[in-house]
Amino acid sequence: MPTTNLDRRVEARLAEHEVRYTSGRKAVIQALSEVEGPRSAAELSEIVGDSVPLSSLYRTLAVLEDAGVVAPHFSKNLARYELAEWLAGHHHHLVCIDCGTIDDIAIPETLEVRVEEIVTAIGDISKFRASNHALEVEGTCARCA
Amino acid sequence: MPTTNLDRRVEARLAEHEVRYTSGRKAVIQALSEVEGPRSAAELSEIVGDSVPLSSLYRTLAVLEDAGVVAPHFSKNLARYELAEWLAGHHHHLVCIDCGTIDDIAIPETLEVRVEEIVTAIGDISKFRASNHALEVEGTCARCA
DNA sequence: ATATAGAATGAGAATCGTTACAGATTTGTT
């Protein structure tokens, strides 16, 4: 089990939260780093196999979420997890209204700047202090089209 | 039970889908029209009381969603419903990272146009057919600030 | 190296929100 750069960053973050970077947690991080978008516990279980039992998987996700290493997304009554933005980079979401799959999409800097301008404007007209944002685009994915 | 303008619009929409606008369905619509943001089945049950049993409430929400009268919103493993955008108006969401509350926010037309341009651009660079969108702004709400 | 304390694990039971089922009731039509 090689220690990647990602591993090092996760380990450091977990250390701040005084929890260990165990092999089960490593397996989940590894799995999440290999897929495109958020994945449910069941989907992750498919990937990691018997090495991480379902009950441990759920607990692992809770620990990782708590430490800010992964972030949950909810759709169709089920939670899907992905690496937090400081690990995966800022991105937006394409949500398929047919199959529920969520794909990440990073947009060109020029567009991103325009999104940020809008978010700033929203902060100005509301009593809300914005710290992050995501554009959720709903529609039909290539597979369901 | 007076028939409001909202009732008439909902009734027409349901008629298109060949379902009736019964008193239970009316009660749910009424409840949703009186609150600020999305509400879960349990929360709605609190409002409508015994007049709509929980199992009926769930089925009612399914019927209304099917007809496009209400729209679900997922967070923390539970579905919250609100009136569809053609009834409540297009809006975005302010998600408080502290208390979890989601507030609706409608933005000025000039900003909305810019959001739509960005969504269109995203559709162009991906193989995704966008039908709707929502800007999810994360941050701290006035109460938690 | 070994002992020890705290952290982490794993199998199964329990819980929660939600859906499916089936019989009873209501509605519109004739």
Add this chain to the structure above:
DNA sequence: AACAAATCTGTAACGATTCTCATTCTATAT
């Protein structure tokens, strides 16, 4: 009133998630 279809409702079933607790592991002190 009589009928067929739509709707309702209590209960059972279900899937996703959380909890429990006995066991295993790990870091640290000795």
